[in-house]
Amino acid sequence: MSNQLTKDVLEWRSDYKRDGVVMIPKVLNDHWLEVLREAIEVQVAKGIRYFANRNMRMESGGFQDFCLHSGIGRIVADLAGSPFTSLIFDQMFVKEVGTKTRTGWHTDQPYWPIGGPIMSTWIALDHVDADNGALEFIPGSHAWGKKYRPFTTDELGAFKEYLAVDDPQYCDMPDFEADRDQYKIVSWDMEPGDILAFDGFIAHSAHGNRTSTRRRRGYAVRFAVDGAVYQPDQGVAPWLNDKTLSPGDRLVSATFPIVYGAA
Numbered sequence: 001m002s003n004q005l006t007k008d009v010l011e012w013r014s015d016y017k018r019d020g021v022v023m024i025p026k027v028l029n030d031h032w033l034e035v036l037r038e039a040i041e042v043q044v045a046k047g048i049r050y051f052a053n054r055n056m057r058m059e060s061g062g063f064q065d066f067c068l069h070s071g072i073g074r075i076v077a078d079l080a081g082s083p084f085t086s087l088i089f090d091q092m093f094v095k096e097v098g099t100k101t102r103t104g105w106h107t108d109q110p111y112w113p114i115g116g117p118i119m120s121t122w123i124a125l126d127h128v129d130a131d132n133g134a135l136e137f138i139p140g141s142h143a144w145g146k147k148y149r150p151f152t153t154d155e156l157g158a159f160k161e162y163l164a165v166d167d168p169q170y171c172d173m174p175d176f177e178a179d180r181d182q183y184k185i186v187s188w189d190m191e192p193g194d195i196l197a198f199d200g201f202i203a204h205s206a207h208g209n210r211t212s213t214r215r216r217r218g219y220a221v222r223f224a225v226d227g228a229v230y231q232p233d234q235g236v237a238p239w240l241n242d243k244t245l246s247p248g249d250r251l252v253s254a255t256f257p258i259v260y261g262a263a
Contacts, residue, residue, distance in 0.1 A: 009078050016079050020142030020202035021186070024075075028123060028193035032070050035062040036219050037125055040092055051153060054091040055239070057221075063090055067221055073260030076119050079197055082225035084261030086252050088118070093206075093247065095216040100208040104151070104159040105176045107141075108222075109200030111150045112240055115249060117120035118200035118224055124190035125217040132209045133216035135196060136187045138176065142199035148173040150236045163236045172231040176203060223259075224251040 016022045028036075039062030043053055056063040073085040095254070109118055128134050149170035152160045164170055176183060188196070198204065200222075209211050230245040242255045252263045 012079060014201075015195060019137075019186075020137035020199035021137045021139060021204075022079070022197050023188040023190065024195045024197065026192070026193055027075065027195045028070075028182075029130075031069075032066055033125060033192055035057070035066055037121065037217070039063050039066075040094065040125065040217055040219065041199070044094055047062045047258040050093070051091075053093075055089045055122070057087065057090045063219075068259055071260075072121060072221060073223065075195075076121065076223045077249050077260050078227065079086070080117060080119055080225040081115075082261070084252075084258050084263045085223045085225055085254045086121075086228075086258045088112070088114070088222040088224055088251070088256055090221045093122075093216075093218040093220065095206075095209040096097060097132075097209060097212050097215060099133075100210055102208050103206040104153060105173060105203055105205040106151070107146075107148050107173075107201050107203055110147050110170060111181070111235055111237050111247070113230060113232045113235040113237065114200070114224065114228060114240075115234065116224075117226070118222060118228055118230040120196075120200065120220055121197050122196040122198070123219045123221075124194045124196075125192055125219060126215055127192065128194075128216055128218070130187065130189075130207050132211045132214045133207050133218075134187050134189065135204055135206045136185050137198065138183050138203040139186050140184075142202040144201075146171060146201075147234075152241075169234065173203070177205070224256060226263075 012022045020198045067087055076085045147170050149172050153239045164193050228251040230249045230251055232247055242253055244253050
């Protein structure tokens with residue numbers, strides 16, 4: 001990892017708290033970029049559905065090495081002002097050339113059995129811009145107190161149908177795309193090694209890849225920080241359930257191991 005984070009951490013921490021998202025440039029060095037790129041190509045070759053490329057860190061190899069040994073957990077702890085970080089899961093998002101479908105607007109945490117503060121890191125492994133799939137965020141939406149209803153997507157990430165339709169803890173998401181002029185929307189061009197850090201409740205989406213020559217490889221790692229708890233009455237991801245935890249327990253276990261600091 002680069003030490004770029006150290007000089008601006010207080011400013012980035014303030015921005016993250018206010019906006020729910022921050023972009024940090026030049027975090028990964030060439031070694032970890034190549035580790036992740038190689039691991040992603042191995043995974044791509046398996047032909048797994050777009051959103052189903054997750055929890056690769058459970059197997060030995062490049063993804064696991066990165067999650068446990070790259071120092072990403074310390075960066076998350078610094079941004080969150082947390083004494084520790086525990087690993088939830090990792091996920092990769094490869095938008096091949098010509099994948100024009102926009103990833104639907106959504107929030108992440110309502111899908112998962114987790115309450116309290118969660119931080120995702122999204123790492124650019126290629127140059128990223130609006131033409132090949134840059135992410136977009138509605139800053140401050142993480143603090144609206146809304147729990148937007150999870151939904152399924154088609155193979156390319158577009159909205160298909162709502163889940164948990166009768167669960168009163170959720171509400172339907174506004175059509176942010178149709179009403180873009182009513183919201184502040186932010187996005188960043190990114191270079192390989194840049195990282196987005198964002199809150200589990202921030203509304204976000206991503207452009208399609210309209211190019212014919214440039215892939216967009218992204219790798220996300222989700223972390224729990226101080227205050228995160230197991231909340232099994234929320235979520236639609238049974239693969240994240242942990243029978244060793246009780247409702248309200250801190251999100252630290254063999255399934256969710258500490259990768260930096262101490263809980």
